Amino acid sequence: MVAIVDGGSTKCDWVILDDFNKVFLKTETIGFNPNNIAAHLIVPEIEKNISLGAVKNSITKVFFYGSGCGIPENCAIIERELKKFFTQSEVLAKEDLTAAAYAAYRGKPAIVCILGTGSNSCYFDGEKLKIKLPSLGFLVGDEGSGSAIGKQLVRRFFMQKLPDDLSCEFEKTYKLTVDEALKNMYHTSRPNAYLANFNKFVVERKDHPYFQKMVFDEMMNFFDYQVLPYEESKEAEINFIGSIAYYYENILRSAAAELNLNVGQIVQKPIESLVDYHIKYIL
Secondary structure, three states: OEEEEEEOOOEEEEEEEOOOOOEEEEEEEEOOOOOOOOHHHHHHHHHOOHHHHHHHHHOOEEEEEEOOOOOHHHHHHHHHHHHHHOOOOEEEEEEHHHHHHHHHOOOOOEEEEEEOOOEEEEEEOOOOEEOOOOOOHHHHOOOOOHHHHHHHHHHHHHOOOOOHHHHHHHHHHHOOOHHHHHHHHHOOOOHHHHHHOOHHHHHOOOOOHHHHHHHHHHHHHHHHHHHOOOOOOOOOEEEEEOHHHHHOHHHHHHHHHHOOOOEEEEEOOOHHHHHHHHHHHHO
């Protein structure tokens, strides 16, 4: 059996293929971004998934594509920890951009972007991945991402920048105190996922003029930092992977049109396309 994993900061989508490359199991765990979760917590979290425990000794290969795996040290952490659970497996960890490129590939070169809990971009010609820009994480990077939008919302609420109607609704919905927010942002293992969770509030009110502008500005920020530096940006199709791109599609496309950029497909969950790519080109 083979495991293919799309690992975001918030959650991981797992697909287990049998010996005939047929889907045997689909399941989820929390996200395992090595920048945001302590290595020793990874195995205990996987052990909570009974379905994975039942098949772990039958899996001979694990392909893990994860946020935070853009540097060799983090790939090594993931490979080491997964090997402790999948003891019979060869484990290969790569950055989530590789998964996005595979999932979005339609036979022609394109710029591929991730807009989920975090954000990133690359250029994929069908064979090689070109990553022109570093991923700086949610503290100083991740423009346009769920954590960036969540950060904007929380900051504007506490700094009394939200319109009265949105401020009252936010306060009623979350009853959030400064102490609670600071604790979750600075003293928990996954603060980026915590901030990204506030997108539910924005998505449910995304037609509000204030949020339209807030999200539009964040998408423009993303294009400025993550897309325009690619010399191919004015000609190539720009494809998106991730829930933030999916939920804010209309705003994203409006921002792209403002810059005369060509947005192609937007895929909420890349795991199925990623599995198809593996069956066709890798396995």
